[in-house]
Every structure is written in C-alpha cells, then in structure tokens.
Amino acid sequence: MELANQINKERLPKHIAIIMDGNGRWAKQRGKIRIFGHENGKNAVRQVVEGCAELGVSCLTLYAFSTENWNRPKLEVQALMKLLVNSLKEELKTFQENNVRLNVIGDISALPSKAKKELLNVIEQTKHNNGLVLTLALSYGSRDEIKNAIKTIADKVKNNIISTDLIDESTINEHLYTHNLPDVDLLIRTSGECRISNFLLWQIAYAELYFTETLWPDFTKDDLCKAIINYQQRERRFGKTSEQLN
Numbered sequence: 001m002e003l004a005n006q007i008n009k010e011r012l013p014k015h016i017a018i019i020m021d022g023n024g025r026w027a028k029q030r031g032k033i034r035i036f037g038h039e040n041g042k043n044a045v046r047q048v049v050e051g052c053a054e055l056g057v058s059c060l061t062l063y064a065f066s067t068e069n070w071n072r073p074k075l076e077v078q079a080l081m082k083l084l085v086n087s088l089k090e091e092l093k094t095f096q097e098n099n100v101r102l103n104v105i106g107d108i109s110a111l112p113s114k115a116k117k118e119l120l121n122v123i124e125q126t127k128h129n130n131g132l133v134l135t136l137a138l139s140y141g142s143r144d145e146i147k148n149a150i151k152t153i154a155d156k157v158k159n160n161i162i163s164t165d166l167i168d169e170s171t172i173n174e175h176l177y178t179h180n181l182p183d184v185d186l187l188i189r190t191s192g193e194c195r196i197s198n199f200l201l202w203q204i205a206y207a208e209l210y211f212t213e214t215l216w217p218d219f220t221k222d223d224l225c226k227a228i229i230n231y232q233q234r235e236r237r238f239g240k241t242s243e244q245l246n
C-alpha cells in the first residue's frame with residue numbers, strides 16, 4: 001500500500017460503502033464469460049478488506065447482491081451464490097488474521113440454504129473479532145429495507161408500543177438493517193457508472209461520493225487509498241457554511 005502514508009489516520013472515514021461494479025465488462029474485455037469477472041472480483045474484495053483492516057477503518061459495507069440481481073440469468077445467479085459460499089469458506093482465515101467481524105444486511109431468507117448456512121457459520125466464528133466490521137449486502141435493496149422499517153414501526157404504533165409523536169430519525173435508524181452501523185462517510189462506485197442503484201439511500205444522506213473508472217476486479221489497496229485521500233481533501237459541511245466550520 002504505497003499510498004497509505006499520504007492518509008491522515010486521525011481523519012479516516014468510519015464507514016466506507018462500495019458498489020462493486022464492472023465485473024461483467026472486465027470479463028468481456030478478455031473474451032470470457034461474465035462469471036469470470038465475478039471470480040476475479042473476489043480478489044478485489046480481499047484487497048479492500050485487508051486494506052481497511054490495515055488502515056484501521058471501522059466499517060466496510062460491500063454491495064454483493066441486490067434485490068434486482070435476482071432478475072439476472074439463472075446461471076449467473078447460481079454461479080454468484082456458489083462463489084459466495086466458496087469465498088466465505090476460503091476467506092474465514094483472512095477474517096481471523098485481520099480481526100474482521102462479518103455482518104450481513106438484506107433479505108437473507110431469500111438466499112439458498114447453503115449460502116445462509118455458511119454466512120451464519122462465519123458470522124458466529126468471527127463474532128468476537130473487534131476490528132473491522134465487514135458487512136455484506138445480500139439480496140439487499142434500500143427501498144425494501146425502508147418499506148420493512150415502516151411496516152414494523154406502523155405495527156408498533158398500532159399495538160401502542162411506540163407513539164407517533166415520538167417517531168424521529170433515530171426511530172427509523174433503529175429499524176433499518178444497518179441499525180448497528182454508523183452513517184456512511186464515503187461511498188465508492190467502480191466502473192464509471194455514476195448512480196446509487198438502490199444502495200443505502202437513507203444512510204448516505206451526508207456521504208461523500210467517489211466514482212472511479214477502474215473496473216472492480218482491477219481495484220487494489222492503492223485505489224482504496226486514492227479514494228480515502230480524495231475524501232480527506234473534501235470539506236464536509238453537513239449543511240453549515242465554511243466559516244462556521246473554521
């Protein structure tokens with residue numbers, strides 16, 4: 001990580017979220033099938049997990065499979081699920097060596113049983129690690145998450161568990177999949193696409209957005225450093241003026 005020494009360790013983003021995009025195009029450029037890109041995307045996942053752990057970032061959330069991704073060709077969905085199971089088995093060692101705790105957000109009930117089983121296994125085995133919290137967004141959609149939160153809150157109001165007057169932003173936070181995570185500070189999307197694609201809509205309210213042309217399988221620890229260095233050059237005003245901050 002050559003660029004790591006340009007990072008101010010006192011001002012690290014607490015929570016980095018990544019939309020890992022461009023696996024299909026990376027494979028196509030090499031005349032290979034899409035899944036070849038996903039398989040190589042796994043290396044980039046290891047790079048960012050190790051990179052965040054080494055730098056001391058608290059939370060990393062990766063968009064691994066969206067609610068909309070279920071509509072991809074059946075073979076690609078199956079291959080992605082198989083890749084998930086194999087990666088979890090292989091990466092457990094990386095997680096333990098780097099003190100990483102695995103967490104998951106999304107509609108886990110929709111995943112194949114093998115994937116669910118392996119996820120729960122790795123979550124259990126890493127639950128005492130107190131370094132980086134790695135959250136995988138699987139069968140995740142932000143609108144689905146917000147809809148579920150509203151349903152639960154509405155039920156609680158109906159059953160007199162909470163009163164409408166007391167609903168505030170923290171009530172909503174507490175009912176999202178991400179209730180135990182801080183807001184996103186830095187959102188990265190690879191492959192040159194500049195959109196959010198139903199990812200953490202509530203949680204990125206004040207995130208700094210970083211888009212790079214790099215395709216996901218090519219993303220390295222130094223690319224992660226570049227994004228963090230760029231983040232540290234920004235002034236985060238949270239609605240205030242520059243003068244108020246200084």
Ligand code: FPP
Nearest residue numbers: 020021022023024025038041042064084087
């Ligand atoms: C987007 O690229 C990528 C995905 C939908 C899947 C992400 C999966 C991985 C990075 C594999 C490894 C991850 C884990 C957690 C095991 P795309 O297929 O949309 O690319 P394209 O836009 O070029 O077609």
